[in-house]
Ligand SMILES: Nc1ncnc2c1ncn2[C@@H]1O[C@H](COP(=O)(O)OP(=O)(O)OP(=O)(O)O)[C@@H](O)[C@H]1O
């Protein structure tokens with residue numbers, strides 16, 4: 134029986150404890166179908182634990198959730214039919230070739246030998262792995278490895294795909310390839326729940342971003358909304374020399390009630406701006422007092438700044454792809 138529900142994931146007060154540790158500490162989620170949900174948080178925030186619960190691999194200690202309309206605990210088998218998971222730690226067989234892995238999975242999900250081969254070749258082509266299709270997966274590069282992992286998880290198109298840090302440790306080119314894959318999947322109607330430690334990734338891909346820290350969802354919104362919650366951004370003003378910079382600094386700090394960040398290498402000042410109008414007034418004040426401005430601009434707040442505002446610290450950036458679980 135197909136259940137009609139608006140949300141791909143609807144969770145209330147999800148809790149997972151390990152001993153005394155609250156890995157996930159009362160998370161509520163409402164994720165509409167057809168979007169990319171970005172779950173953003175630093176190491177140990179609870180991202181993988183949340184995904185593992187939603188993918189029926191871990192039982193919550195508390196709370197309730199439906200995934201694609203099915204109850205996570207009562208209808209776990211139905212949930213499993215609808216979802217696929219690409220883990221932080223890959224699930225393909227290292228000894229087999231990329232093609233053999235995909236055929237094997239195809240057979241597992243009930244394809245005939247011919248269908249499985251056909252689907253494998255289709256995916257290998259789509260993921261630019263045709264040339265490497267006969268090579269053992271253990272001899273793949275990091276980027277190829279990540280692509281075969283994702284290919285393996287979409288042998289049958291899942292309605293909801295969980296991607297746990299799909300680009301951690303990848304170079305920019307491979308990262309872009311993975312992003313393109315995600316965008317293509319969403320176009321075909323798959324809902325994607327993606328965890329990331331990369332602010333840029335959430336910014337680029339996610340329609341809705343949840344920020345998780347210490348097991349708690351501390352903010353949620355579109356990239357634009359999250360950025361807006363930190364203020365309008367920054368005002369950056371450049372001068373020709375230090376004298377002008379110092380004069381301007383005093384005036385701007387008084388006008389805006391914020392501390393100016395001075396860069397004496399390129400004679401620039403940066404100040405946070407709460408409202409756009411204030412920037413114009415502040416620049417006007419400089420002109421009134423005959424301070425010579427070389428140029429000025431407004432910078433949009435970065436997601437780094439959003440995180441800093443929300444948690445008081447920057448998220449740790451993993452770069453080596455080795456992450457504790
Ligand atoms: N099986 C486990 N046993 C004990 N503690 C665990 C287990 N799995 C996770 N934890 C703890 O729960 C917390 C959340 O871990 P989780 O793996 O969900 O974080 P994460 O956000 O995925 O981090 P990362 O970005 O490093 O992958 C961490 O403090 C972790 O040490």
Ligand SMILES: [Mg+2]
Pocket residue numbers: 180181182221297456
């Ligand atoms: Mg994790």
